[in-house]
Amino acid sequence: MKKLRVAILGSGNIGTDLMIKIQRSEFLDCVLFIGRNLSSPGMAKAINMGINVSDESIRAIEKNPNCCDLVFDCTSAKNAIHHWEILEKLGKIVVDLTPAKLGGLCIPAVNLEESVKQKNVNMVTCGGQASIPIAFAIGKTHKNIEYIEVVSSIASKSAGPATRLNLDEYIDTTEYGVKIFSKAKTTKAILNLNPATPCIDMQTTIFAKVDKANLEELKMEIDLIVEKIKSYVPGYQLLVPPIYENGRIVVMVKAIGLGDYLPKYAGNLDIINCAAITVAEEYAKNRNHG
Amino acid sequence: MIDILISDPTLRDGNHAVSHQLSAKQVAIYCEAANKAKVPIVEVGHGNGLGASSLQVGIALESDKVLLETARKNLSNSKLGIHVIPGFATIKRDLQLAIDIGVDVIRVASHCSEADITQRHISYAREKGKEVYGVLMMSHMVSATLLVEEAKKMELYGAEGIIIMDSAGAYLPNSVTEKISALTSSLNIPVGFHAHNNLGLAIANSITALEAGATILDGTARGFGAGAGNAQLEVLVAVLNKLGYNTNIDFYKILDASEIAELEIMQNIPVIKSESIVSGLAGVFSGFSKQVKRLAKEFNVDQRDIYFALGEKKVVAGQEDIIIEVVMEILKKDKHE
């Protein structure tokens, strides 16, 4: 099978972890790892692994437009906008891991097939990848949901300076994603950083306010969708199956990382990367069939 | 000249005690009374602050908008304060609204080790010309050295004073002295203490803080607040008067305000219940108490077991969902035994 040639823009933790994961893919070939500085730890890792690297940022692709078919953007929302202007003209597919929201939101367990019809897909947020499939299942089994809320706790150690500075953007993007997929009237996202040692695993609770809970059907839907997520995020698990208490449905899930580039507590990073790879692989499969 | 700046979160921390069900009318009544007593700062809102009304920590009866507008109308001598935790409240959705309504004092809070998340909110509020404080919650959980480091960050972000909270009511006086002295000798700005009464030390700890150099203290009418409640404001004012400190608060009027509060806004006057003692010993956030009580009853689990399990997990304020997880774990364990 011919592999899809992919490039990674951004040599931080997300980009580097993505690169390591792609090495295991039957469908993807990481042809270029792009940053701005050859001496960053991510670059060193890539060079050690024998992957082509560039420190020329988006110019690396502009200079050699035929180098790849798909680009993972792991930079920042601001840069992603600028990159898309260029990559769209070059006809590249972009899997966007920043909160830029230029393309449609993609949650592989929910809308994988639809997503790959677009040239730019956005991976929402880590909390969104963990909570939206559950919110979607609640939306599927309940009508007229008044309100859905998702609360994520992550290990303080797994939240870098950029995450801390951009909590508001995380909240906005996650709330937007939950709303779109659950069709709830209002949504809310909350993020807690917990400094406890040993580090806590990423944990997410989904609350829904519904008139009447349909737990039987919801349980079935959730079991199905959790299995689906597990097929691409092995460390994803249902911690507390749906219960109805105090007028609210409560479901808790957690995500343990694969421990590729960052240790296992960084489940938040793992889940968004696994999702991004899944959508890229779908593009690859379609191309082979098409 | 005020020696000690008193901030009164009766209508904020007290909201925890009634599962965030304070009504606009109650807010109006207490604001009027506190305003008459010339309480310098009256803090109003959901127990977990601005934008925190949620299934996670409790849906408030009134929106932030209603609470703050009502308070604004009834405060003229006193400044209107709010508590803001980034992660719950965003600048665009919540803080802008509060500033438009006309809050005077903004206290931006984070867990004691996570001051970085307050930079944007503190800067924004300062740029809008507001009086801004940094608040470190659950401050018993880190050492004095680490606490100073976080507090200094907030000072550099533009905070005009740092308040450490004994959110779990876990402090003994000697640790109050240690932490407050460390802060006052390292910071250029005033330092404050927010007490909880789980171990019966709220007033004693507040006075200890003051002796160690703190100049800002929080107190609530009848101690109305999360868990076992806060330092009782009218007692605090009496003790401060007796010690010769000036708070600018009218003593008779604050006594009146506390009567009004008891009559109009409290379902129960805070007492130190058995579970509060356990909660304090386990170092668990006081705001958890209502949900722990409800879930313990609902699933027939011992509250004390829940508190000790939460303490072991080192949960922080805002992680109320973990109570459910803990209850489920206890149930599972019970089944096996």
Add this chain to the structure above:
Amino acid sequence: MNSLSNSTFIQQDCERSCTDVELLRPLSNKNILITGGTGFIGKWISEMIIYLNKQFGFNTKIYLLARDIETFKSEYPTISKNVNIFFIEQDVKYISELPSDINYVVNAACSPDSREHVSQPLKTIDTILKGTSAVLETSYRLPDLENILHVSSNYIYGNVTKLNQKNIFESDLGVMECNSIHSAYGEAKRMAETLCSIYRNQHRLPITIVRPFAFIGPYQKLDKPWAVNSFIREALIGGNIRILGNENNVRSYMYGSDMAYWMLRILSVEYTGEIYNVGSDEAISILELSKLITKLFNRNIEVTSRYTKDNHNKIHSLVPDISKAKSLDLTNTFSLNESLARTIKWNQLFNNVYS
């Protein structure tokens, strides 16, 4: 419509600060690179060069190097549209080639925003150290290089500022709490000076170091949580002034156009490896400063102080001794009162937030 344009306002300031045009002649027909070019220092040096080109036919070219040029271009059209100003959009840490016609380099990259120093200390250190070494390494290969002005900081004086109440000499050196994240900026700035001396010694690079103190004036961002900035901001938006920390602490402020003239003068002096404090020696207590600002507004402004008692008896003074700069015929042409008045007026006229 304002009768006075922003550019006229600024050019008037430049004219006053430029006490002896002939001293800057060495820069005529030369090309200057400024890293961190879109900051306060970069803007003012650009304005001064624009003035010299226009009034005295200097024909000096400026390259401004910064990461985000687009925002700057839209915010400061008078600078960015000038025919003698060119832009290099790049991260200073990663430069490896520079235009070969550069004769002078002003290394002013890294934000002095203390909020960023503590929330992003690693980025701060990287920008200062990797940035400085990239600039020096690349400058080494410039064929017609005459001098590099390395912009250090008064932070490198460490606790001298806490120990002394007299003005700080270039030879004074204090210690710093090396195990604190609050030292990230200061320690990196110290190390950067060491890098400069290494490049000077090992690679024979001509480098002059300046250590700036506090500045004020147009282009100074009032959102910064520093005393003078927040006092002026509060006064402009109708609030009261709160002094944080000891009101008896002593500071001084240099006006933007004076700073620009000083920087260019020091840049153009024949290279001697000297270090110069750049600032004002007109000392004032924070309390007196707040009163001075209050007097410049036509309304009653309440001034209150907030501090911890522990530190109230320790007076912290941060005022440079500038006799070395004076030996180069440099003076502060704007008094503190004039600097404040001018800053307030500029913000009222030209800053959308306050006008």
